[in-house]
Amino acid sequence: MRIMREALAGTLESSDLMVRIAPRAEGLEIVLQSEVIHQFGIQIEKVVRETLARLDVVDALVVIEDKGALDCVIKARVQTAVLRATVAPGDALSPRRIADAPVDWSALS
Amino acid sequence: MKLRRSMLFLPGSNAAMLSTAFVFRPDSIMFDLEDAVSLREKDAARILVFHALQMPVYRDIETVVRINPLSSPFGLTDLEAVVRAGVDVVRLPKTDSADDVRALEREVERIERDCGRAVGSTRLMAAIESASGVVNAVAIATASPRLIGIALAGFDYVMDMQTERGDGTELFYARCAVLHAARYARIDAFDVVYADVNNDAGFLQEVELIKRLGFNGKSLINPRQIDLLHNAFAPSxxxxxxxxxxxxxxxxxxxxxxxxxxxxxxxxxxxxxxxxxxxxxxxxxxxxxx
Structure with a gap:
């Protein structure tokens, strides 16, 4: 999937994370901030990379601010940010526009 | 004996609640994609719930998802997500007629076939939230063999009836109609939420009433109400x-x-x-x- 625009997903509440994704010319750059980075930093980055790979995202800047989220929440927030970021920049990022976007649920499993 | 005394509502967009709610041990957990989720977060909540449903901690708790109405832009995508994720029960809001249930059933069956899930394994429940739904309660309750129950939803119902929540008098006919329809169809009946979460005495008074009427249980919006409800429903x-x-x-x-x-x-x-x-x-x- 091609990242067409900057997009956000998630919150800064406890057990959640905020994901910001933006277009990048070549390759992936992941910036990770977490309250539990020493214990779980490697695992969080692994989940982010695997999630992006399943969605075939190869060029993107991904900034994660983690507040102690479980793996499945990390996965969900990264997927949401990616799907929002694949809406063409000229289109309004409206709930209706997002609702109409086709979702390949097998790629999100 | 499958008990369905407590059905705990959780906003589908709240990561912390979705990650921890299993510890409260309600009989059923209901992830809400409808009224508790803002329009801008519908997509995020749907994906979060899609993953929460697959968490091993929810394997031994009945999972229910309240989807958006199929007539909205979100309902069908909600259904695609939750049936594929293995939800136990889909809760349809604003059910006014048997046709609403049959339309849901057709879509569920199509998705089950698409994703390889056993046809018939996704169960349904219908929330009745209007005068029309109450009048059609028997037809709704008997519309599909997948139905495990019907629920009365109080706030929309009293608005439709041009009244407001009070001592329960305003719900008396609807409670009896929904309950009789459920018993006729041999499915479960669920009462409305009690919103004043700090009023335990008022909550228990309402629980005593609906228990005596014959309801199986109640929709809950606060985990504190679970133990109170379970205890009130337990035999002495x-x-x-x-x-x-x-x-x-x-x-x-x-x-x-x-x-x-x-x-x-x-x-x-x-x-x-x-x-x-x-x-x-x-x-x-x-x-x-x-």
């Missing part, structure tokens, strides 16, 4: 002791070939014996009232 020690005596007397009568037996001078017939067995099954499943 006196009821359990009496039920043991009834069953023992009935078994003895059967061994002696008697059609009707008596216990302490009172006749015990089939409905009394059946009720005693229900009390004992309930005590086994839920414990005895504290």
């Amino acid at each position: 020690q006196e009821e359990v002791d009496y039920s043991h005596r009834v069953v023992a007397a009935a078994e003895q009568g059967e061994r002696q070939g008697l059609g009707v037996v008596s216990l302490s001078g009172k006749m015990i017939d089939a409905p009394v014996i059946e009720h005693a067995r229900v009390v004992l099954r309930r005590a086994e499943a839920s414990g005895v009232r504290k």
Whole structure:
């Protein structure tokens, strides 16, 4: 999937994370901030990379601010940010526009 | 015996609640994609719930998802996500007629076939939230063999009736209509949420009423209400002791070939014996009232 625009997903509440994704010319750059980075930093980055790979995202800047989220929440927030970021920049990022976007649920499993 | 006393509502967009709610041990957990989620977060909540449903911690709790109405731009995508994720029960909001249930059933079956899930394994429940839904309650309750229950949703209903929540008088007809429809269809009946979460006495008064009417349980919006509800629904020690005596007397009568037996001078017939067995099954499943 091609990242067409900057997009956000998630919150800064406890057990959640905020994901910001933006277009990048070549390759992936992941910036990770977490309250539990020493214990779980490697695992969080692994989940982010695997999630992006399943969605075939190869060029993107991904900034994660983690507040102690479980793996499945990390996965969900990264997927949401990616799907929002694949809406063409000229289109309004409206709930209706997002609702109409086709979702390949097998790629999100 | 599957108990459905407590159905705990969780906003589908709240990661912290979705990650931890299993510890409260309600009979069913209901992830909400409808009213508790803002329009801008519908996509995020749907994906979060898609993953939450697959968490191993929810394997032994019945999972329910309230989707958006199929007539909205979000309902069908919600359904695609939750059926594929293995939800136990889909809760349809604003059910006004049997056609609403049948339309849902058709879509569920299509998705089950698409994703390889056993056809019929996704169960349904219908929330009745209008005068039209109450009037059509019997048709709704009998619209699909997938239905496990029907629920009354109070806030939209009282708005439709041009009144407001009060002491319960405003819900009396709807409660009785929904309950009779559920019993006629041999499915479960769920009462409205009690929104004043700091008023335990008021909550317990309402629980006592709906229990006496015959409801299976209640939708809840705060985990604090779970233990209160479960305890109120549990049989007392006196009821359990009496039920043991009834069953023992009935078994003895059967061994002696008697059609009707008596216990302490009172006749015990089939409905009394059946009720005693229900009390004992309930005590086994839920414990005895504290």
